[in-house]
Amino acid sequence: MDTVTSALLTDLYELTMLEAAREAGTASRRCVFEVFTRSLPEGRRYGALAGTGRVLDAIADFRFDDADLRYLRRAGLLKQETLEHLAEYRFTGDVHGYAEGELYFPNSPVLRIEGTFENAVLLETVVLSILNHDSGIASAGSRMITAARGRPCIEMGGRRVHEDGAIAAARAAYIVGFASTSNLAAGAHYRVPVAGTAAHAFTLLFDTEEEAFRAQLASQGSGTTVLVDTYDVESAVRRAVELAGPGLGAVRLDSGDLGAQAGRVRDLLDSLGARGTRITATGDLDEYRLEELQDVPLDGYGIGTRLVTGGGHPAPGFVYKLVEREGADGQMHPVGKRSADKATLGAGKAAYRMRVGEHAHAELVLPGEAEVAEFERELTAELTSGQSNPDWTRTSLRSLQQPLIVGGEVVEDLRAPARVEAARAQHAASVEELGLSPDEGPDGPVAIPTITDGAEAARLLG
Amino acid sequence: MDTVTSALLTDLYELTMLEAAREAGTASRRCVFEVFTRSLPEGRRYGALAGTGRVLDAIADFRFDDADLRYLRRAGLLKQETLEHLAEYRFTGDVHGYAEGELYFPNSPVLRIEGTFENAVLLETVVLSILNHDSGIASAGSRMITAARGRPCIEMGGRRVHEDGAIAAARAAYIVGFASTSNLAAGAHYRVPVAGTAAHAFTLLFDTEEEAFRAQLASQGSGTTVLVDTYDVESAVRRAVELAGPGLGAVRLDSGDLGAQAGRVRDLLDSLGARGTRITATGDLDEYRLEELQDVPLDGYGIGTRLVTGGGHPAPGFVYKLVEREGADGQMHPVGKRSADKATLGAGKAAYRMRVGEHAHAELVLPGEAEVAEFERELTAELTSGQSNPDWTRTSLRSLQQPLIVGGEVVEDLRAPARVEAARAQHAASVEELGLSPDEGPDGPVAIPTITDGAEAARLLG
Structure with missing residues (x-):
């Protein structure tokens, strides 16, 4: 156009x-x-x-x-x-x-x-x-930031809104306290910090999950965020720490019962010596869900659809x-x-x-x-x-x-x-x-x- | 930008x-x-x-x-x-x-x-x-077109969405059967037919409603759509027909109980000989509201917020x-x-x-x-x-x-x-x-x- x-x-x-x-x-x-x-x-x-x-x-x-x-x-x-x-x-x-x-x-x-x-x-x-x-x-995002109680939030809803609206959405989210956005155009035009993890497609591209993790760690360093729910979460967490060492940056959970899963993953990471590895949660989060997750051992959130569509309003x-x-x-x-x-x-x-x-x-x-x-x-x-x-x-x-x-x-x-x-x-x-x-x-x-x-x-x- | x-x-x-x-x-x-x-x-x-x-x-x-x-x-x-x-x-x-x-x-x-x-x-x-x-x-709009049962619908929600999203919204609405849009950029880029009426600001700009109606009719011709709910609907309808003659294009209702009001306005228009004058309704319409209005004597709808925000989804x-x-x-x-x-x-x-x-x-x-x-x-x-x-x-x-x-x-x-x-x-x-x-x-x-x-x-x- x-x-x-x-x-x-x-x-x-x-x-x-x-x-x-x-x-x-x-x-x-x-x-x-x-x-x-x-x-x-x-x-x-x-x-x-x-x-x-x-x-x-x-x-x-x-x-x-x-x-x-x-x-x-x-x-x-x-x-x-x-x-x-x-x-x-x-x-x-x-x-x-x-x-x-x-x-x-x-x-x-x-x-x-x-x-x-x-x-x-x-x-x-x-x-x-x-x-x-x-x-x-901004009005929806401000509520989410309050409910996150200091845990950093990444705006990642660009795929759920008009492609140019996505840039404005990232800007608005940053104004009300989001730490970063996945949207590159918002980084380029408004200097909003950008962040990202990896998609299931990346894990599925490789013949095994281990090869995918090796490739990501070799390219992005051990401080990267590894997506652990493509196959079995527990094996994925063990594998990631084995390959990255206890300095692994973060693991991301994107499905299942986040509350129950996060506790098990935290225990597992701690038992593997990866006490500094963060757990990031994504998947249909909003202020209400964040309230429920406040006592769950999570270290950050990726928030998309509910944010960029105004949380119902x-x-x-x-x-x-x-x-x-x-x-x-x-x-x-x-x-x-x-x-x-x-x-x-x-x-x-x-x-x-x-x-x-x-x-x-x-x-x-x-x-x-x-x-x-x-x-x-x-x-x-x-x-x-x-x-x-x-x-x-x-x-x-x-x-x-x-x-x-x-x-x-x-x-x-x-x-x-x-x-x-x-x-x-x-x-x-x-x-x-x-x-x-x-x-x-x-x-x-x-x-x-x-x-x-x-x-x-x-x-x-x- | x-x-x-x-x-x-x-x-x-x-x-x-x-x-x-x-x-x-x-x-x-x-x-x-x-x-x-x-x-x-x-x-x-x-x-x-x-x-x-x-x-x-x-x-x-x-x-x-x-x-x-x-x-x-x-x-x-x-x-x-x-x-x-x-x-x-x-x-x-x-x-x-x-x-x-x-x-x-x-x-x-x-x-x-x-x-x-x-x-x-x-x-x-x-x-x-x-x-x-x-x-x-499109998914929301398609339902509205069905509920409108052939009455023409104008997309007019541009002001409720991202400014570029508004253009895409008008395009999507036209695809699912909307007759036209108020958005000029959608007309220019996608050749969607454009349409419009007048705002309350226009009536309020003049010292009297009569002066406003005279100005609109003189400029836009008697086929125009006159907004009749700035002051008193009944007096406005009488005034508009007096000034335009029975060939007045349409009147627009934007507030109040549309169901009750439309019947009274229809009777009044008919009694004034303006049998061909259409009644257009606007104001928070969606497929459910259109269902309720199906037996009300309305001739077209202007639909905004609920359409362009996906009707709740x-x-x-x-x-x-x-x-x-x-x-x-x-x-x-x-x-x-x-x-x-x-x-x-x-x-x-x-x-x-x-x-x-x-x-x-x-x-x-x-x-x-x-x-x-x-x-x-x-x-x-x-x-x-x-x-x-x-x-x-x-x-x-x-x-x-x-x-x-x-x-x-x-x-x-x-x-x-x-x-x-x-x-x-x-x-x-x-x-x-x-x-x-x-x-x-x-x-x-x-x-x-x-x-x-x-x-x-x-x-x-x-």
């Missing part, structure tokens, strides 16, 4: 809306769009934001090239004047958002896009594709909604759909994580400057009254939104490859701030409430 | 296995790999194969370019001699497989790759990524397994992992759909030439005995495997864009051959058994 521009990763209706707005004279009205999700999947305590760096790349590169315009012309869906406008299109507005790796909760405005209608409406599809995909994986449901726009009067007005089940809170919002001491206490999402001002007024009054709840003095607010694109230019160092290590650090810090214990298990109510009313926010600790 | 070669869409272990096999002198052994899934998800009656055309593109383009080799050298994971070998790599073997769009069942060998170990092992990840992704979507579990290889004796030998829960049937297999009359009756997957010969012998004897079950005379076998790549060259016209219309026709024919009635509902036992034993196959109608 030819290279695809990010501009064509777009739904047709964005272009026809642009055309209709241009003809009606409203295309240059200033608009504020926000990206948020209305709820978390049942049982999920938080979401993990990933993909922001990739979104910035996509916006910076968002251009209709000649092939795109030829297609649009041939398809006959747009007028010549619209095509000429698209040929000159580039995003010139502003984007603010949560740092990549940050946690999100219902209604957290993880991205805010400001610009004219015709400038900002076109970004909807590509922004949502990236954030929904990457954050779905493949898309977080991020939407891209117009929340504020210029009216005929030249003033900005909050707007929102009024349908009962999908109502949208109007106005651009300011977002803070309220902390008490070291821990997150609430997500403040305050619509409009008046709400923010009211909250700050009440907070200050409370703090200076002398009679405040002692908790108030330990209260702090962490602003969650930062400038990502200013006047069409991506803020330095925020594009996707440079962003990965910073996002990984951000995620680790935000999870720690949340203060959940792994012993609570993966599921539960949402960890902190989202407060969307300034007075209510101020009363939180009142 | 730089353009990614299909060669780097690969797991590290494929390259280290290649290196070890080269050093051990087994890399040039002839091998047969097969792609199959061990089971269908609970309740699924069949799977729909999609992605084959994209697989052929990926194999044809599978080259390590200079940037790839620089990365691999820098990463220090492979020896110089291996890197030099990879620089010259191209696939030179043969690939046979099911036609794209065909149905598959447990153990159907949808793809067979033959070549030396070092030539064929490298394709594992990219082949599985594509077939798992595209077939997961995002990856069909296709694996790429070595089933036969040359031994030290120079002869081919069936091979397979012996682990209890993941045992693999050895040997390359021949696959046929057994038909009785017009309908599919069984999937024959016969391991080895001896099994195929035994089956054909028994079938012929039965047919010529004069005492056969009358059904035998109505029995026919349809061979399911066709050459896709011969000596490294893709068979003409099988690459991805050219393949789409043929795959769509294949899918429709195979679903009809299966003979399931929509009234059975989407779920049930697997529709036809997979028979892997020649004698058992011959006894089927005995």
Whole structure:
């Protein structure tokens, strides 16, 4: 397939809306769009934001090239004047958002896009594709890392997702704490550490398992990971240690009752003097299975399908909604759909994580400057009254939104490859701030409430 | 991100296995790999194969370019001699497989790759990524098309999946019978028809709904689809017909109780004389919801999230397994992992759909030439005995495997864009051959058994 521009990763209706707005004279009205999700999947305590760096790349590169315009012309869906406008299109507005790796909760405005209608409406599809995909994986992966309780996890799910999605999946997994990936393209493009073992095909290629092990050890050294479940696990472990010596790096189990098997393999390795040889488990693992395996003597996990398909919740449901726009009067007005089940809170919002001491206490999402001002007024009054709840003095607010694109230019160092290590650090810090214990298990109510009313926010600790 | 070669869409272990096999002198052994899934998800009656055309593109383009080799050298994971070998790599073997769009069942060998170990092992990840992704979507989409009972469906899920995955998703959906997609890149690259309506943002951009409708109708003509649930559905429908006249193309409902609402909107449209105006429904639709809506007066569906995320089963579990290889004796030998829960049937297999009359009756997957010969012998004897079950005379076998790549060259016209219309026709024919009635509902036992034993196959109608 030819290279695809990010501009064509777009739904047709964005272009026809642009055309209709241009003809009606409203295309240059200033608009504020926000990206948020209305709820978390049942049982999920938080979401993990990933993909922001990739979104910035996509916006910076968002251009209709000649092939795109030829297609649009041939398809006959747009007028010549619209095509000429698209040929000159580039995003010139502003984007603010949560740092990549940050946690999100219902209604957290993880991205805010400001610009004219015709400038900002076109970004909807590509922004949502990236954030929904990457954050779905990050949100599942973060739970798995907690459940792994420090045991290193390798992302190895590339074969279960779209081939390019696999690269983004490895990136998202690394951001939430995976140690490495099996995917070479993620290593090349995002500098994610790569790791690998061997497949059953390798053992089966040789006339005997012993020949296969000899070949692997001779080529890869004794620090390699040997797959021991092609024939009989016990004989394979004995054989591998015989051939490699007690310095054998690791053995991998990929089938059977991992819990029972790992104990026997650990005892066997120890009895053979291979006390330093690690045991890695793979095969349909997820956070629930990892919980069950926490007392089993395993040293690391390879995690694939359940991670890269979002652990049962493949898309977080991020939407891209117009929340504020210029009216005929030249003033900005909050707007929102009024349908009962999908109502949208109007106005651009300011977002803070309220902390008490070291821990997150609430997500403040305050619509409009008046709400923010009211909250700050009440907070200050409370703090200076002398009679405040002692908790108030330990209260702090962490602003969650930062400038990502200013006047069409991506803020330095925020594009996707440079962003990965910073996002990984951000995620680790935000999870720690949340203060959940792994012993609570993966599921539960949402960890902190989202407060969307300034007075209510101020009363939180009142 | 730089353009990614299909060669780097690969797991590290494929390259280290290649290196070890080269050093051990087994890399040039002839091998047969097969792609199959061990089971269908609970309740699924069949799977729909999609992605084959994209697989052929990926194999044809599978080259390590200079940037790839620089990365691999820098990463220090492979020896110089291996890197030099990879620089010259191209696939030179043969690939046979099911036609794209065909149905598959447990153990159907949808793809067979033959070549030396070092030539064929490298394709594992990219082949599985594509077939798992595209077939997961096709398998869900095929059920939705059945449940839609002829009402046209638009694929509009691009925003819920990886941005490049969105293009493949639109392609897969079209193959299984979707009428169109909202995704422009799928239109440009695979000539999938594109369609679109308007978003709530468009209505909200204007000071009044009436101004928005006027603008859309003026620009897009009265045949357009107007979104009527931003404020009040009934007033919006009245307004749209007033402005457009009875020739209004369609109205879209995206929230609320679709069942109750659609009836009221239909009555209202009819009472306004807009008998030809269609009603399109969107919003978390899937095959179960479509079943419930079958008696509701709707004229088409827009389907997103549940389709592109595989309707709860995002990856069909296709694996790429070595089933036969040359031994030290120079002869081919069936091979397979012996682990209890993941045992693999050895040997390359021949696959046929057994038909009785017009309908599919069984999937024959016969391991080895001896099994195929035994089956054909028994079938012929039965047919010529004069005492056969009358059904035998109505029995026919349809061979399911066709050459896709011969000596490294893709068979003409099988690459991805050219393949789409043929795959769509294949899918429709195979679903009809299966003979399931929509009234059975989407779920049930697997529709036809997979028979892997020649004698058992011959006894089927005995």
